[in-house]
Amino acid sequence: MIVCVCNRISDRDIARHARAGMGFDDIQLELGVATCCGRCEQCARDIVSQCDKSHPVAALRDAGAMPSTALACAA
């Protein structure tokens, strides 16, 4: 799904960078998400937070307790 229409950035793009350990600010610099109209910022931040290993749902996913389709970052 495209999250940032202005820069054509998908949830998978954001999740891939977040899983690589990048925070929102780094992802914003790298991909350009939320650098135009800004309407995608909260959604992008939510995706980054879901992929944070300290996030309880992400930790469950990594343990194999969640189906791979439960989160955008699980793909």
Ligand code: FES
């Ligand atoms: S939709 Fe992302 S900056 Fe406009």
